[in-house]
Amino acid sequence: MDFSINDEQQMLLDTTQRFLTSEYGFEQRHKLLESESGWSPAIWSQLADLGLLAVDIAEADGGIGAGPVGVMLVSQAIGHGLVLEPFLSSAIIATQAVTQIGSDAQRAQWLPSLASGESIAVLAHDEDKAGLDFSRIKTRATRSDAGWTISGGKSVVYHAPMANLYLVSARVDDGSLGLFAINADSAGVTRHALRTVDGQRAADLEFDNVLLDADARLGNDVSESLAAVTDAGIAALCAEAFGVLDRILKATIEYSRSRKQFGVPIGSFQALQHRMADMLIQFEQARSMMQLATARCRDADAQSRRAAISGAKVLIGQAARYVGQQAVQLHGGMGMTDELDVSHCFKRLLAFELRMGTTDEHLAICRSNLQAA
Amino acid sequence: MDLDFNQEEQAFREEVRAFLRDKLPADMRQRAHLGDHSKIKEDITNWQKILNKQGWGAPAWPAEFGGTGWGKVEQFIFETECALADAPAQLAFGVKMVAPVIMRFGSPEQQQRILPRILAAEDWWCQGYSEPGSGSDLASLKTKAELDGDHYVVNGQKVWNTLGQFADWIFCLVRTDSSGKPQRGISFLLIDMKTPGISVRPTRLLDGGYEVNEIWFDNVRVPIANRIGDENAGWTYAKYLLGHERTNIAGIGVNQRELRRLKQMAAATERNGRPLIEDAVFATRIVQTELELKALEITNLRVIFAEERNHAPGPEASILKIRGTEIMQRITELQVEVLGARALIMESPNRDLGEDVPRATAAYLNQRKLTIFGGSNEIQRNIIAQMILQV
Ligand SMILES: Cc1cc2nc3c(=O)[nH]c(=O)nc-3n(C[C@H](O)[C@H](O)[C@H](O)COP(=O)(O)OP(=O)(O)OC[C@H]3O[C@@H](n4cnc5c(N)ncnc54)[C@H](O)[C@@H]3O)c2cc1C
Numbered sequence: 001m002d003f004s005i006n007d008e009q010q011m012l013l014d015t016t017q018r019f020l021t022s023e024y025g026f027e028q029r030h031k032l033l034e035s036e037s038g039w040s041p042a043i044w045s046q047l048a049d050l051g052l053l054a055v056d057i058a059e060a061d062g063g064i065g066a067g068p069v070g071v072m073l074v075s076q077a078i079g080h081g082l083v084l085e086p087f088l089s090s091a092i093i094a095t096q097a098v099t100q101i102g103s104d105a106q107r108a109q110w111l112p113s114l115a116s117g118e119s120i121a122v123l124a125h126d127e128d129k130a131g132l133d134f135s136r137i138k139t140r141a142t143r144s145d146a147g148w149t150i151s152g153g154k155s156v157v158y159h160a161p162m163a164n165l166y167l168v169s170a171r172v173d174d175g176s177l178g179l180f181a182i183n184a185d186s187a188g189v190t191r192h193a194l195r196t197v198d199g200q201r202a203a204d205l206e207f208d209n210v211l212l213d214a215d216a217r218l219g220n221d222v223s224e225s226l227a228a229v230t231d232a233g234i235a236a237l238c239a240e241a242f243g244v245l246d247r248i249l250k251a252t253i254e255y256s257r258s259r260k261q262f263g264v265p266i267g268s269f270q271a272l273q274h275r276m277a278d279m280l281i282q283f284e285q286a287r288s289m290m291q292l293a294t295a296r297c298r299d300a301d302a303q304s305r306r307a308a309i310s311g312a313k314v315l316i317g318q319a320a321r322y323v324g325q326q327a328v329q330l331h332g333g334m335g336m337t338d339e340l341d342v343s344h345c346f347k348r349l350l351a352f353e354l355r356m357g358t359t360d361e362h363l364a365i366c367r368s369n370l371q372a373a
Numbered sequence: 374m375d376l377d378f379n380q381e382e383q384a385f386r387e388e389v390r391a392f393l394r395d396k397l398p399a400d401m402r403q404r405a406h407l408g409d410h411s412k413i414k415e416d417i418t419n420w421q422k423i424l425n426k427q428g429w430g431a432p433a434w435p436a437e438f439g440g441t442g443w444g445k446v447e448q449f450i451f452e453t454e455c456a457l458a459d460a461p462a463q464l465a466f467g468v469k470m471v472a473p474v475i476m477r478f479g480s481p482e483q484q485q486r487i488l489p490r491i492l493a494a495e496d497w498w499c500q501g502y503s504e505p506g507s508g509s510d511l512a513s514l515k516t517k518a519e520l521d522g523d524h525y526v527v528n529g530q531k532v533w534n535t536l537g538q539f540a541d542w543i544f545c546l547v548r549t550d551s552s553g554k555p556q557r558g559i560s561f562l563l564i565d566m567k568t569p570g571i572s573v574r575p576t577r578l579l580d581g582g583y584e585v586n587e588i589w590f591d592n593v594r595v596p597i598a599n600r601i602g603d604e605n606a607g608w609t610y611a612k613y614l615l616g617h618e619r620t621n622i623a624g625i626g627v628n629q630r631e632l633r634r635l636k637q638m639a640a641a642t643e644r645n646g647r648p649l650i651e652d653a654v655f656a657t658r659i660v661q662t663e664l665e666l667k668a669l670e671i672t673n674l675r676v677i678f679a680e681e682r683n684h685a686p687g688p689e690a691s692i693l694k695i696r697g698t699e700i701m702q703r704i705t706e707l708q709v710e711v712l713g714a715r716a717l718i719m720e721s722p723n724r725d726l727g728e729d730v731p732r733a734t735a736a737y738l739n740q741r742k743l744t745i746f747g748g749s750n751e752i753q754r755n756i757i758a759q760m761i762l763q764v
Contacts, residue, residue: 126714128714128715129643129644131644131645131713133645155714155715156714156715156717156718192721192724193721193722194717194718194719194720194721195718195719195720195721196717196718196719197716197717197718197719197731197734197738198717202717202718204721260506261507261508261509261510261513262509262510262513263510263513269751271751271754271755272751321706325741328579328741328745329741329744329745329749329750329751332508332509332745332749333503333508333532333533333585333742333745333746335741335745336578336579336585336741336742336745337576337577337578337579338577338578338579338581339576339577343578343579344579346579346738347579347738350709350734350737350738351717354709354713354714354716354717355714355717358710358713358714360654360655360710360713361713363654364645364654
């Protein structure tokens with residue numbers, strides 16, 4: 001047993017934090033939030049220059065190969081910074097999909113440009129009503145002479161508006177689940193841009209007989225490998241949420257020390273002290289579940305991996321709700337404004353509850369694993 | 374003991390329902406239903422005019438001032454039915470807040486000048502209590518009013534003024550004496566928003582909406598004639614007002630409406646191949662909330678019953694406020710849970726995403742305010758501890 005992180009990992013965390021502290025302050029972020037595109041290509045290429053887009057690419061593939069712990073640490077910092085750029089979507093999830101599922105040729109084709117930030121890829125997998133159940137995926141891939149034809153729709157695909165490559169899951173004629181690389185500008189792709197509750201950009205995607213070459217498919221049946229990819233993604237998302245929890249909790253404690261009513265800091269009221277104590281407890285429980293998810297997210301045993309991931313998603317989701325709501329409450333009217341960190345963290349935490357399987361969906365998985373002893 | 378409305382009350386309820394069916398304009402109802410605030414000023418104003426024409430412009434005022442003269446049970450029925458029918462809420466600041474103070478403590482001249490204009494929706498009122506340094510601890514307020522001839526000169530800043538961007542008038546608590554106990558040096562002033570020296574700045578809230586403002590007063594001259602009652606007695610009037618803000622504090626009608634909507638949403642949403650309302654876990658959450666609301670409705674009626682028998686509004690109002698707001702927040706959570714990942718969507722230009730996206734998410738964010746304003750729920754619990762438990 002060892003909960004410590006090594007020097008290299010610490011450096012990775014420091015680098016990310018230092019960069020975001022200097023380049024991603026509240027005002028800078030606010031400008032991006034309000035801008036047409038909602039993100040900064042300049043920040044993106046700086047993240048690439050720092051090597052952060054290659055943290056989850058193996059050294060053999062030319063990356064840093066920081067592993068799950070490295071990903072956890074960088075994701076925490078990304079969450080703490082409320083970063084709007086497609087780090088999780090492209091540098092973690094899509095990168096993992098290519099790494100785990102792509103052929104040598106596909107890895108060689110895409111990983112370098114993902115690492116350099118020139119390419120942005122997103123996994124387009126979630127469908128309205130499908131939930132976490134892969135068997136409900138309705139997007140279809142039909143084999144044709146020239147290659148593949150894809151039709152269907154994907155729901156709330158984070159960062160699709162800025163991506164040039166979609167990795168799309170689809171049910172194949174033979175019953176297998178396939179993963180297909182579709183260029184964003186392909187004929188037959190419709191992108192309905194969305195702004196999500198946490199101010200990020202996403203899209204509902206529609207594919208209407210999109211024609212693909214035969215080599216656009218990644219792997220064969222991806223039912224299992226894609227689950228491994230999304231589990232790794234959820235682990236990173238949990239770490240992001242933990243970074244947000246860290247920021248909102250500290251902001252609340254700080255506020256309770258500085259805000260005075262009735263001649264004393266509001267933090268001196270026992271009712272609020274107990275509330276913050278409860279927030280801290282949830283925060284520490286969330287930290288533990290994040291570490292569990294990190295430790296298990298690359299397990300080959302799908303069952304135990306999923307148990308850890310879903311368990312983490314549930315408890316961190318519940319912590320996100322409680323801590324987020326109480327943070328707003330303890331800030332009083334200031335918690336309701338757009339002008340402080342707290343509401344932005346609060347909304348990011350709400351998005352966490354809903355993304356990549358809601359708390360309820362993951363709770364159902366935990367429930368289905370329940371055994372008498 | 375009989376927990377049902379008697380025959381007259383039931384007949385009254387039918388009358389209100391018929392009125393709402395006939396007189397509530399469909400587009401107004403639809404906007405309220407969808408949480409569309411784009412015409413909030415017109416809707417509130419026009420609805421007030423429609424009510425006034427019916428003679429129902431002021432459900433809680435005595436008849437001598439142009440009110441309905443209704444008892445509290447009728448008021449409760451009226452408020453509940455209006456909410457259930459998706460009528461716009463009346464602007465509380467005039468009809469429910471400043472008016473009772475003017476009726477009780479204002480001069481006859483003030484009563485004649487101001488009350489009819491409130492009834493007829495000719496003046497839009499907003500509330501100027503809170504300041505940057507004075508929220509829960511309202512008595513510490515600093516906005517200063519100094520006498521100069523027959524005027525006060527007001528300097529300072531108010532915050533969180535709901536719908537102040539439309540206001541013709543603001544009722545303010547101001548400091549007229551700093552020497553003694555803070556509560557003793559506060560006066561209650563009515564200020565014309567057109568007076569030189571007033572500036573209004575919007576505060577954007579977390580849902581992107583614009584419903585509150587900051588208001589600055591820079592040497593604003595207010596005639597002494599616009600002071601309510603005595604100088605330095607404003608705290609008494611403010612406390613009286615708080616007692617009157619509470620008839621509908623539990624929000625039974627809006628809670629019932631949103632619960633109804635929640636159930637409709639859960640019935641229309643499929644999860645794992647079944648309507649979500651049939652999912653045992655989710656159904657349990659709905660039922661739990663429904664039970665809480667039922668109990669609160671009866672608690673509310675009990676309080677009304679006691680008040681009708683001449684008990685002044687008491688600390689029981691804190692129970693209604695706490696539970697009512699917590700239930701509403703719970704319902705907004707559950708509506709978001711029904712939508713699942715679709716609740717992530719806040720904006721998608723030129724598309725029809727149905728009635729609930731992004732309405733439910735926006736409501737979840739916005740309704741966090743319920744436990745903060747009107748005396749935060751922490752303050753309400755303090756009141757219960759001090760006034761009811763007396764520990
Ligand atoms: C959307 C919105 C609309 C509003 N509209 C109006 C309006 O129209 N006019 C107007 O005058 N005001 C309005 N308000 C202001 C509202 O009344 C104040 O926000 C409220 O009084 C709380 O004050 P505060 O925001 O300064 O928080 P604070 O008083 O600073 O409170 C911060 C936190 O400390 C807690 N706290 C404070 N004191 C204690 C204590 N003794 N024990 C335990 N906990 C405590 C509070 O409960 C809260 O959680 C509005 C507020 C909001 C959010």
